[in-house]
Amino acid sequence: MAVLSRDVGPQDHVKGPADAPVTLVEYGDFECPYCGETVGVIDGVQRLMGDRLRYVFRHFPLVEPHPFALHAAGLAEAAAEVGRFWEAHRILYDNQHALDDRALRSYGRRLGLGQDAVEAALGGRYAARIELDFQSGIASGVNATPTLFINGVRHDGRRDLRGLHAALLAAAENGN
Known part of the structure; x- marks a missing residue:
């Protein structure tokens, strides 16, 4: 049984209350098509679970098959x-087909980031932060994306809305 090596902390990107009975951690890659499919599922379970769910996103860019993933993580x-x-998370997943540097610069402008901030991100300013997650x-x-953990334990079950929701509800009821 695989478990999280690092607890959720202030360095993480979190949606939902800290005292939620269930924490869902995703290791994801903005260029991964399976992660792109999972975004809608996670949106759905967030709606269904409400304040009973805390969602955490961590970077796991697989740079060999996804050459734009690292720069996308930097922009985020x-x-x-x-x-x-x-907002960047949504833009990047909604535009997985266009994550080259030119597109990322455009998304940076849309997010209100200055040119210097975007260029620094593309130049590796956040490499250590991303590497910490990785x-x-x-x-x-x-070893693949997306990888999900429910209350610290890797979820190897179904990742569709019904399957993930059932696993989250079970964790909420069992307290683990």
């Missing part, structure tokens, strides 16, 4: 510095 981190991580994923047994 630049957006996080101005309180717009989740290494915690490796230590947690992550």
